[in-house]
Amino acid sequence: MSFFFSNVSQAEEGVRKKSKVREWIEAALFAVVAATLIRTFIFEAFVIPSASMEKTLLVNDFIFVSKISYGPRIPNTPLAWPFTHHTLPFTKNIQPFTTAIEWPYKRLPGFSSVKRNDVIVFNYPCGDSVLKNLAGEDEDYYSMYRSLGDEYIRKNYPPIVTRPVDKRENWIKRCVAVSGDTLQIIDGIVYINGQPGKVPLHFEARYFVTMPDHKPIDSQLLDQLESDHISRPTIDSTMFIYNLSSANVDTLRARGAIVKRKTYDAFGDSRVFPFDVKHYEWNEDCFGPLYIPQKGATVKLDTLTLPFYQRIIDTYEHNTLRRDGDKIYINGQETTTYTFKMNYYWMMGDNRNESTDSRFWGFVPEDHIVGKAWIIWLSYHKNRIRWGRLFSSIQ
Incomplete structure (x- = not known):
């Protein structure tokens, strides 16, 4: 046994x-x-590639983004290689996902809703269609189409690359207006529902600067100002343009510099939303008023309002839209109104004059929201760690 x-x-x-x-x-x-699972439902790491959010976020800040703040999204394309996004690493155009299975937009419950002044990571709304240049880098199809035309694009670019919502490029900006708000920009100042909006603590704007020696700011002082910007000369050879925070302005004035605010003074900028300079002579510093669509709200539709909501109707909310003269048809039915199916948001960079944001491409739909910027876990500049930024929260 x-x-x-x-x-x-x-x-x-x-x-x-x-x-x-x-x-x-x-x-x-x-x-x-x-x-x-952690990356999909709890938090994800991102790196800041541009200066559009200075000084709140600097180039080469590594951040964690909380996905549970607003509720994590269920992936639209569940069949994908782990830890990849829209392009396989070390390739120019190989997609690491398949659209054989696509799930509709659904978001799990979160701790809060999107609030004004939150710093948010989202999928670039116009990233559904992109062009690839010779280096294999993305170029914005819609801006290229508006400036160069369809014939030029067909002759000089490969076929258009299309992407589902969750595989569009990730961007980061500050939400300055939420659904239901009315936004207006006057001389570079943002107004929400008729009141001046909150100015971010590290907000930057464009200034004319004349130093005591009539030369550009030297590299040592630029490092002190934590600025990567190269000076731009003006007609006056002693005056240069910089993007500065209020603290930077105080520092320069204390050194005897003459510093004056500069705003964009050209009207009818064709790059600016809704790209209709005939009816809306707006620019990046003089803009609106504009209503930010709210789920369940109904707006009047005519030839004047359609440019604001056309992309919402036919792209974000998947309707068939057709215009015949002054008549508008949605899903084959003539209409003079539209009721929104989702909430929308307006995003802008803290480095206001160096930011390509909602002023240049419009609303951000709620299904494009990735998460709330949470904490800086690493930061470096010129091969040196910025120790004072490590593990600081993002305001």
């Missing part, structure tokens, strides 16, 4: 024992699954 039990225990031990290779494979698979 003892011999029988001994054989059984030895057999069981042989069955249970795993090879080192199998143990490593199982551990790796567990790590990948766990990391993917």
Whole structure:
């Protein structure tokens, strides 16, 4: 009997024992699954590539973005390689996902809704269609189409690349207006519902600067100001243009510099939303008033209001839109109104004059919201760590 039990225990031990290779494979698979779930539903790491959010966020700030703040999205394209986005690393145009299965927009419950002045990561709304240049980099199809025309694009670019919502480029800006707000910009100052909007603590604007020696700001002082910007000369050879925070302005004036605010003074900028200079002579510093669509709200539709809401109707909310003279048809029915199916938001950079934001492409739909910028976990500049920025919260 003892011999029988001994054989059984030895057999069981042989069955249970795993090879080192199998143990490593199982551990790796567990790590990948766990990391993917965390990245999808809890938080994700991003790096700041541009100066559009200075001084709140600087180039080469590494941040964590909370996805549970507004509720994590269920992926639109669940079949994808882990830890990839719209293009496979080390390739120019290989997509690491398939649209064989596409799930409709759904968001799990979160701790809060989007609030004014939140710093938010979102999928670029016009990123559904992109062009690839010779270097394999993305170029905005819609802005190229408006400036160069369809014939030029067809002759000089490969086929248009289309992407589902969750695979569009990730951008980061500040939400200055939420659904239901009315926004207006007067001389570079944002007004929300008729009242001046909150100015971010590290907000930057464009200034004319004349230093005491009539030369550009030297590199040592630029480092002190934490600025990567190259000076731009004006007609006056002693005056230069910089983007500065209020603290930077105080520092320069204390050194004897003459510093004056500069706003954009050209009207009818064709780059600015809604791209209708005939009826809306707006620019980046003089803009609106504009209503930010709210779910369930109904607006009047005519040839004057259609430019604001056309992309919402036919692209974001998937209707068939047709215009015949002064008549507007949605899903084959003539209409003079439209009721929104989602909430929308208006995003702008804190470095206001160096930011390509909602002024240049319009509203951000709620299904494009990725998460709330949470904390800076690493930051470096010119191969040096910015120790004072580590583990600081994003305001």
